[in-house]
Amino acid sequence: MADDTIHAAGCVLWRRSPVDSALEICLVHRPKYDDWSHPKGKLKRGEGFLTGALREVEEETGYDAVPGAVLPTLHYLVDGRPKEVRYWAGEAAAGRFAPNDEVDRVLWLSPTAARHRLTQPRDRDLVDALLDALRPA
Secondary structure: OOOOOEEEEEEEEEEEEOOOOOOEEEEEEOOOOOOOOOEEEEEEEEOOOHHHHHHHHHHHHHHEEEEEEEEEEEEEEEEEEEEEEEEEEEEEEEEEOOOOOOOOEEEEOOOHHHHHOOOOHHHHHHHHHHHHHHOOO
16 A cells, blocks of 8 residues: 655744744734644755755745754644645744735744644644743753
């Protein structure tokens, strides 16, 4: 039997607030699903996970991301098919959000607010994983 796993990738996109340097996490709103999530998407044929993650962040948020630590991979079912989503910490670099077909809004939130705003409980663990990854050794 062929592997019918959906492969996707994304980042927990973060920055330091321009106001007070506090950590902020970017969440995207997808009107098709009316949900709040981390920027992510399906890989293109032959595309590597990290390349896909950075492409999806740029497409959905308008920001380039500087990849950091590998974060947990999520596994779940979508319409009965297994889905694997690999994540990285991604520090926001140059860019500016413009609404598009997939994403109509982004929010930059504190980790606590981001955890509460995320639609899927499985995405909340990624906030904690990011905080662990950014914590000084």
